[in-house]
Amino acid sequence: MSAEAMQILKQEVENNPVVLYMKGTPDFPQCGFSARSAEALKAVGAPFKAVNVFDDEEVYRQGVKTFSNWPTIPQLFINGELVGGSDIIVDLFQSGELKTMVESATAQ
Template identity: 40%
Template sequence: MEFPPNQGLDQDEVDEQVADAIAENEVVLFMKGTELMPQCGYSRKALGLIDQHRDEYETVDVLESLDEFRAALNEESGWETIPQTFVDGEFVGGSDVLEELEERGELAETLDAA
């Protein structure tokens, strides 16, 4: 069985998907994998931290077109790594930043800014 190379989305589609997700959701997490099956430890950590404070938020699996998502997100945030969290259209950070906010007792307030 042959698997064709990256059959993901083109850059314009990803740029639009990223912009729409940020604009249309109070809280959105761009992650590797899904809520049920995170595909990296950092995404799992970010998911767990957000879950402690929010019942409703959007997740976007970037694995289908990783390079394109990385480029689109870098345009939005200036940040190259994934996961990335946005609240009310503003970039908050990756799992490390979420963890720091949690340690300072500020994550609930940050996520509730919506």
């Protein structure tokens, strides 16, 4: 992964309280895991930045996996920290923790 790709990812997760790297977009997800993750964030009313990993193969599709040391997409970052993938996001949503985490991260 290039230094430029690393810098792009670092800036995105540091400058946005909630970032979801996903396949597709929240309105047009391109895999079920990404769809479930985006729906969970929408359901808790989370303002979030969604990044379509298909937009840039080097930076997003492969780079985010190296950046986070997490092998799968989607990936959720809150306050610059990796939260996890689809299963973790759905579990946090079902327990109510996702709403708390997002509200805390996005409070002005």
